Amino acid sequence: DQQVKQNSPSLSVQEGRISILNCDYTNSMFDYFLWYKKYPAEGPTFLISISSIKDKNEDGRFTVFLNKSAKHLSLHIVPSQPGDSAVYFCAASEMNRDDKIIFGKGTRLHILP
Amino acid sequence: DAGVTQSPTHLIKTRGQQVTLRCSPKSGHDTVSWYQQALGQGPQFIFQYYEEEERQRGNFPDRFSGHQFPNYSSELNVNALLLGDSALYLCASSSNEYYGYTFGSGTRLTVV
Numbered sequence: 001d002q003q004v005k006q007n008s009p010s011l012s013v014q015e016g017r018i019s020i021l022n023c024d025y026t027n028s029m030f031d032y033f034l035w036y037k038k039y040p041a042e043g044p045t046f047l048i049s050i051s052s053i054k055d056k057n058e059d060g061r062f063t064v065f066l067n068k069s070a071k072h073l074s075l076h077i078v079p080s081q082p083g084d085s086a087v088y089f090c091a092a093s094e095m096n097r098d099d100k101i102i103f104g105k106g107t108r109l110h111i112l113p
Numbered sequence: 114d115a116g117v118t119q120s121p122t123h124l125i126k127t128r129g130q131q132v133t134l135r136c137s138p139k140s141g142h143d144t145v146s147w148y149q150q151a152l153g154q155g156p157q158f159i160f161q162y163y164e165e166e167e168r169q170r171g172n173f174p175d176r177f178s179g180h181q182f183p184n185y186s187s188e189l190n191v192n193a194l195l196l197g198d199s200a201l202y203l204c205a206s207s208s209n210e211y212y213g214y215t216f217g218s219g220t221r222l223t224v225v
């Protein structure tokens with residue numbers, strides 16, 4: 001039973017354009033959402049997060065949007081750069097209950113020159 | 114400041130054998146979580162250790178066990194290895210002061 005779903009296994013975006021990665025979740029008790037980025041042969045690294053009390057969080061080129069009614073969140077990267085090519089994992093937790101983080105399967109982002 | 118350190122980086126074992134993976138958390142972190150990442154999948158939560166006790170456990174059989182030491186480092190043990198245990202095993206550390214995990218680079222386990 002996949003509680004966090006990333007339905008696009010891969011995405012290709014032209015350098016300089018906007019990359020939009022999507023994520024859906026099924027557990028309405030999730031109250032904290034995170035995005036991690038992973039390069040080959042490295043562990044996932046934290047990118048950005050959002051609490052369920054917000055609908056948007058921005059950090060430089062990265063913005064995460066949360067739509068609680070739709071149980072959907074998205075990560076926007078603008079402008080996309082070659083170094084953004086990686087696997088992006090959406091993750092969620094019930095922070096008020098425990099801090100176990102549940103991950104999606106990931107989306108591989110390719111930034112094209 | 115060293116991040117999360119995992120050893121070994123790669124390991125090949127035979128079916129039925131036992132394996133121990135090790136993790137040193139980031140300085141200042143007292144909680145260690147272990148994840149299994151199979152090929153093409155996201156990390157799956159195995160268990161979490163805090164104050165030398167298993168605090169939470171995911172949907173993994175009892176063949177998977179762990180330990181946390183007084184210095185907060187941790188071990189993951191897998192008994193009676195199956196081919197399906199082949200995966201990248203990730204250790205993540207965290208603390209009460211900062212929410213979110215810092216991951217190590219993982220141990221690639223191949224069972225043949």
